[in-house]
Amino acid sequence: MNVGIISTGRYAPKLVLDNKRLEQLVDTNDEWIITRTGISERRIIAPSREMPTPEYCKENSLNYNEEMWKWLNETENVYYMGKMAGENALNSAGIKKEDVSLLVVSCNSPLFVFPSQAAILRKMLSLDNAEPWAITSGCTSSIFHMKFIDTYLKQHGGTALSICPDALSATVDWSDRNNCVLFGDSAGAIVFSEVKEGGIQSYILGSKPSFEIALRTGLENQTINTNPLEFSYKKQIERPYFYMNGNEVFKFATRIMGGSNDYEGVIVEALKACGKTVEDIDLFIPHQANDRIIDAALKRCKINRDKVARTVDRYGNNSAASIPVALDEAVQEKRIKKGDTIVFAGFGADLSYGAAVVDWSY
Amino acid sequence: MNVGIISTGRYAPKLVLDNKRLEQLVDTNDEWIITRTGISERRIIAPSREMPTPEYCKENSLNYNEEMWKWLNETENVYYMGKMAGENALNSAGIKKEDVSLLVVSCNSPLFVFPSQAAILRKMLSLDNAEPWAITSGCTSSIFHMKFIDTYLKQHGGTALSICPDALSATVDWSDRNNCVLFGDSAGAIVFSEVKEGGIQSYILGSKPSFEIALRTGLENQTINTNPLEFSYKKQIERPYFYMNGNEVFKFATRIMGGSNDYEGVIVEALKACGKTVEDIDLFIPHQANDRIIDAALKRCKINRDKVARTVDRYGNNSAASIPVALDEAVQEKRIKKGDTIVFAGFGADLSYGAAVVDWSY
Secondary structure (H helix, E strand, O other): OEEEEEEEEEEOOOOEEEHHHHHOOOOOOHHHHHHHHOOOEEEOOOOOOOOOOHHHHHHOOOOHHHHHHHHHHHOOOHHHHHHHHHHHHHHHOOOOHHHOOEEEEOOOOOOEEEOOHHHHHHHHOOOOOOEEEEEOEOEOHHHHHHHHHHHHHHHHOOOEEEEEEEEHHHOOOOOOOOOOOOEOEEEEEEEEEEEOOOEEEEEEEEEOOOOOEEEEOOOOOEEOOOOHHHOOEEOOOOOOOEEEOHHHHHHHHHHHHHOEOOEOOHHHHHHHHOOOOHHHOOEEEEOOOOHHHHHHHHHHHOOOHHHEOOOHHHHOEOHHHHHHHHHHHHHHOOOOOOOOEEEEEEEEHHHEEEEEEEEOOO | OEEEEEEEEEEOOOOEEEHHHHOOOOOOOHHHHHHHHOOOEEEOOOOOOOOOOHHHHHHOOOOHHHHHHHHHHHOOOHHHHHHHHHHHHHHHOOOOHHHOOEEEEOOOOOOEEEOOHHHHHHHHOOOOOOEEEEEOEOEOHHHHHHHHHHHHHHHHOOOEEEEEEEEHHHOOOOOOOOOOOOEOEEEEEEEEEEEOOOEEEEEEEEEOOOOOEEEEOOOOOEEOOOOHHHOOEEOOOOOOOEEEOHHHHHHHHHHHHHOEOOEOOHHHHHHHHOOOOHHHOOEEEEOOOOHHHHHHHHHHHOOOHHHEOOOHHHHOEOHHHHHHHHHHHHHHOOOOOOOOEEEEEEEEHHHEEEEEEEEOOO
């Protein structure tokens, strides 16, 4: 049995934040950003109202559970983006919601630890027959999804919907000019099922655990007093933003993607795993963190520049969403035809990395 | 190929918080707690020092990444508990770290959104050959692990370590007498591999998405102004605690576990899926949320009271850790012998639920 991609979808917020506007928020400029990152603009969510709290609902005799679902469905938030991307993916291939048996969701910018991202999107999308799995591994999440879904469908059958929504705008420090220029919000979705031709050919996943990227969640409440009668849970919530050591991440990413003296890199490794070479690539879809990382990978792997899908100029680094969003854009632009070999490669927080090779089925 | 359990382990903090001591923290009493929950005491983590911040490290010329790993390895925190439980599980069966090919981690009380729980524990345990998967679904997580690991190992082979550490003490509201009495901290671990006899027989997973249990993460920073020049990210971080509607969760849990007029319940459903009945149960290991939920399940399913593993009296509700901790305790107490049929059943945040049947292999 071969498992392949049968449909894609995406959602991007309407609000465009370009470099000129960013110049008015932090001490930066268009040229500096473009030279170092290739990013011209990014999309940002704009919820129309605040999330209801249990206290607010109690005071106003409202049902908290019902109000939360209303807020999630009616305002632009990270789950709303995921819902829209998922619906677009299902609609573009005419897949019925009741036929989705597996839902896999990754989100690096969740609003809750629980309910899980997958449980929330299952409800919002009315996927009543879908088993909800929340599997997140930084910006590499979409590659983890491919391995999980290939493995799962081969054993249990069915149709899988993978959704990666991310809104790092909600956790980035907007006073940190080195980081806030890099990220944008959007969501991508991919539908997988049994295919007669093509499908997922190989995947490589790796991990080099490190705090070079760390997102503090405001959960760092620690008992620092061992006398239980004197509990003093200190709230270190003054720092909910995330931390990134850009230089270290750049070094990691260029080596992982393009290889180095002692490592061939994840792109070549995934191609080898299915008996292919760089010459077989029809479209290369890398994680969209930075133009310079993408260019370094192209150069080191000797991939032709016209074979790459690029969205980083218009979306910035949209985290786990970046690969499925770039894929959907390429599908809509008719850059992919049946039989094409697509190579996906990603890296990100954790630090995680991975690549997958997919032969296009439609 | 059959996939089965080959080893177990657990870790519980030394600090015991009993009901008498709780009486001094909130307006409650031992009798009230025991009558309604069956809980006499719970374990609580006691980190010896605060987590380092990037700012602290910069000011003191320390490497943030290195300081974080030191803190994680040297103080009692949720990841430290996971490491200890994982090591105990590996040691008790003499499994070498290099032979672990798959690491699956669930944690409902993470300190970070990224690095993922799995990436962190991979490093702390030096599991250099293990693929790290972070898969969390509330207190049902350990059942999700069983399905994932059975599916994964059948296709890719190898040895899997499942770890569920949780420290809800760090996020519970210690001024809320209805909730803070219920939870405790600990970690459980299970090793899975190919087995010649017995193994995982069936699993059932379900989801009824709801905010009856919701953990706000301090990430609810929302753009509520659509003018990008007037970004006003409001930090709703005054409420990092989690919310639980105890009555609704109780109704959900008793129905899911024990069944109702229109549903046979997850225990019977999982047994049927592998051609067994309640009479075949040698040991029943439910999620340890509340004695009354366990007793209702025993009564409705007609399971003999001496067939149940109970830890709730001494650990409270230890979240995702509860099922693997109860399993390890039963193994150490020699309550399980080769060929025994073990039924696991859980429910929790999301709302998720599930059950699995495992025939014991050693």
